[in-house]
Amino acid sequence: MKRYYYIGVLLISLVIFSCSDNRNDNSIIYPEPKPDTVALKFLPGIVNSDTLDFNAAFSPDGKSFYFSRSHNRKYLMLETVFDGNNWSSPKPFLPVDTAFSNADPFITADGSMYFISEMPRNESDTVKDFDIWVIRKQGSKWSKPENIAAVNSDSIEYYVSVAANGNLYFSSNRSGGFGEHDIYVSKKVNGQYTRPVNLGPTINSAGTEQDPLIFPDESILISTIVNRTDGYGEADLYYSFKNSDSTFTKAKNMGSKINTPSFDYCPNYSPDLKYFFFSSDPEVKWIDLNYMKSKILGINR
Template identity: 35%
Template sequence: MQYNLLSIFCFLFFIMNLSAQTPEPVDLAFPELLSEFQNIRDFSMASDGTELFFTAQSHLGELSIIVQAIKKNSSWETKLFLPHSGKYKDLEPFLSPDGLKLYFASNRPFKNESEIKTDFDIWYLERKSQDDKWSDPINIGTSVNTEFHEFYPPVAANENLYFTSDRPEGKGKDDIYKSEWNSNSYKTPISLSDSINSEGYEFNAYISPKEDFLIFSGYDREDGLGSGDLYKSTRLKDGNWKLSQNLGTTINSDKMDYCPFIDYTTNTLYFTSKRSGIMAKEFLILEDFKTALKISENGQSKIYKVNFNPNQLLN
């Protein structure tokens, strides 16, 4: 009897330990909502989970629009809300933690100008409440925007702005910059330290509302797994950033993985990936080949999700 109890205990311990080591599955996010869009990227969501934003593009990116989805009576309604959607390239929406500003990148011209810009700037919309209408797009201004590209503009709860730029004074090809909010304007941006930025590409960062951790994409780095990986870093007590670490193969693939966003209500990490499930195989009939091309994981940009507890980053 004692032997049987011991055997059962050992078996249960083995199963629990095995379960603890099993990586969380990476799944397509909102498949019923997003399946009608073939090439999608970027993701941001309201804290109550009833409103989300993403970028929908043509295959080669000639068209790039931001889509708003609103949950009503357990179903989602999608709509365009930016003026001149499709005429200009709008992408990379980020909803502020209070839900009252939406930041994005665009090549749209300044107000009262007609010529499309050759570089991307950071813009934003604002509203008084979640039920209110959005304002017209507002360029964030020359304290942040330059003649070079500015992309992917997340903000912390204190409105400090993080963004990607290819300006020449950076440490690499693309760098992640920070611009502090000073009551009514943004200070001169600075490139984050070499704990984050390298001689390669660092881009599309997510900053936590408290500014205590950062998740970003990196490419052309020594510890990279593919054409772009997600990395993490936490802020130290002295205000500096801890040396960034690759999130590993449980999340990253050998294809481009980028554009992170965290939903704290469900402890979910959303991100964009170009991973593909198409495998080489022999086809006997053409219909089977056509079916193989229709799978969701086909190498085009899709939005994925995985269970991710941000508190574990801070321990």
């Protein structure tokens, strides 16, 4: 399954974490069985249906879970809610316009949801492409979606993740890159997003790099690379560490504990940083994050 975004066509993301991330670390009740050294399907029958489900994003309190589903040639964001005993049947996330494709939710510690959508930026926008948007939690309600104009272009932007300092990482097929799809960062300076910068040749290549997951302190970047020679399948998850000069090390394959002969993509972490989530066509999976850190990334501290 190739997860690319084309204009008008849909073809079927831990060293020491920043204290400023302020994540809830005690109150989340996860479904059983919980994974340890082997990745398991997450919420089978609710998330993993007979359709293509992908993405994994929790509200900060862990009581709402958001994912995406391929539905009628569109992408639909869904929400399931934990009532203290059970998770609800997933329903469309209605604060966004479901007439358009919406996907790739990422939720920050303050509850803001970043996502991608084909919604037009305004009435004069006639280019049908994916942009990055944000919607903010205001008490029990959500704000109107806001297009993040500083990072978007007339090309495709998708799969956003946000560091604790606000720096925003995403994928795009915009011109001027190294290949078909590259990974970029837009730094947040004085509350404003700056011009996106390509992460360079240690991360990007002549092929496709996508679905960046930046860890809160920016020490680790996990991404999907398509059809690399050391891969286990069509697309695999890879990891990189940040250097002292703010570049990243060359991406290394995460191995067979994570990757499969299929398409592995959409990495994310739980709000308390206990579990690592990813999509493996057509399922959403999870695995213990400390195990992943020590045994897969080789971090023994």
